Amino acid sequence: MLTLYIILLSCFLLWTIFNSLFLPSLPMVFSIKEKPLVSVLVPMRNEERNVKTIIASMKALSYPHVELIVLNDQSTDRTQELLEQEIAEDSRFHIIQGKELPDGWVGKVHACHQLQQAAHGDYLLFADADIRFHSSSVGQTLSLMQHKKAALLSGFPAFDVPPLLSKLMVPMLHFVVFFHLPIALANYTKMPAATAANGMWMMFERKSYDEIGGHAAVRGSLVEDVHIARRIKASGRKMLLANITKSVRCRMYEKNSEVWEGFLKNSYTGIGKSPLIACGLTVFYALFYMAPLFLAVFGLAKGEVLFILPYLLTVLQQGYVLLKTQQRVLLAFLMPFQAAAMIAVLLAAMWKSWRKKTYSWKGRQYS
Incomplete structure (x- = not known):
């Protein structure tokens, strides 16, 4: 036995x-066709501890054709004040104020919906406020999408795990993907069941995003990232899960209770x-x-x-x-x-x- x-x-x-062999990584050396406009979209609700790091990451992006839009989702802390302080006179940024949450909507989904309404990009990159990313990360993501002809690319970042409970639970996020998800089926078939996505980092081709109904189509979902990825697949388009950990990090939690x-x-x-x-x-x-x-x-x-x-x-x-x-x-x-x-x-x-x-x-x- x-x-x-x-x-x-x-x-x-x-x-x-x-x-794991079927999980592509963001390319360190890359090229981009035509350099389309990318809208980097970040929802924020009571994110005062993350404002400085996320704005610094956005400012450092090397991809030249970006617009940077942040939504303050009715924060009750110093998020708005710190945003104005950190952004200063950088004209690439736009701060919009979130509206009241309508019935039937999940908060983050509604925030993303409002962000895309303000965006003009050919590609939409939704990133969480606790993300920190390499200056080349937008170009790397766009390049891999173009190379693989994907309508959506998502991935799980490398995680900082300061509290004890995060050391136990956060590493299981990657483990579940590597072990339980048949990555070949996820990346090379349209099977809805073989789908994983992470709302912390999702870049959409704008046309495809609009045609599946965007975040409005998954308004009531607590796992909207997976559900919107399944809609991409159901429409006949390609969804790509990638290893983004060399270029994207995340510090999700500071306290065990948050974990x-x-x-x-x-x-x-x-x-x-x-x-x-x-x-x-x-x-x-x-x-x-x-x-x-x-x-x-x-x-x-x-x-x-x-x-x-x-x-x-x-x-x-x-x-x-x-x-x-x-x-x-x-x-x-x-x-x-x-x-x-x-x-x-x-x-x-x-x-x-x-x-x-x-x-x-x-x-x-x-x-």
């Missing part, structure tokens, strides 16, 4: 490596609120990614080296993902605790959904 267990974990490692609330909002919703999938994932991760730690402890106590191998294989699998995504590789040794944290928040979100409780995010409530 232990031998079979080791074989399965070895297959998981090999699959992760093979699967919990952020993942609580998206985890159960992200699997379609399916209790069957939630229970299946719980059993799977408990068996293959939590249990190896207990086997390793037993092996160390009894001097049985073979019992340590399952844990080392899970560390190698997570370590490979962390290495490919510019993360701290030593966090791979926390894999059993990362799996436990992921399952805990998934079950908590499911329980919350069953009790018809709302999710809280940035001062707004969502069901």
Whole structure:
């Protein structure tokens, strides 16, 4: 039985490596046809701690044909004041004020909808306020889109993980993509089920975006990034998931409470609120990614080296993902605790959904 267990974990490692081969990276050396106008669009709601870094990133962009639009989504902190201070006299920037949230809309989706209404670009790049990006990132993204003939490119950034809970939960974002998503199907077929996207970094060809109805078409979705990507695919266009971690970083959370609330909002919703999938994932991760730690402890106590191998294989699998995504590789040794944290928040979100409780995010409530 232990031998079979080791074989399965070895297959998981090999699959992760093979699967990653279908995830293109942003090119370090690139060329762009015709240099179209790109609108860089950033929604902000109570983002005073991120204003300085995101505006600095936007100012440093080397791509020449950009317009930079920021939406202050009815912030109650110093976001507006700091925006005016950091932007100063830079004429490339426009600050617009967000309107009241209409019934049936999710806050961020409505903010993105208003941003695109103010944009004039041939391409629309939606980026979150906690993103920091390399000066060439817009050109790199546009170049890869043109080369692959994609109507949408999205990706998960490299993550800074200061609080303890983020060290456990945030690395699982990349792990889930590398392990569970059949990336070849995601990038080379129109299968809706094989789709992953990340609203932190999404660049659309404007014509395609308009023709699928834009963010208005997914107005009530808490996972609007995936749903809008599926609409791109359903229209017959290409959606590309890329490894953007060498050029884009994100510091999502500063407090453990923020980590919990952020993942609580998206985890159960992200699997379609399916209790069957939630229970299946719980059993799977408990068996293959939590249990190896207990086997390793037993092996160390009894001097049985073979019992340590399952844990080392899970560390190698997570370590490979962390290495490919510019993360701290030593966090791979926390894999059993990362799996436990992921399952805990998934079950908590499911329980919350069953009790018809709302999710809280940035001062707004969502069901």
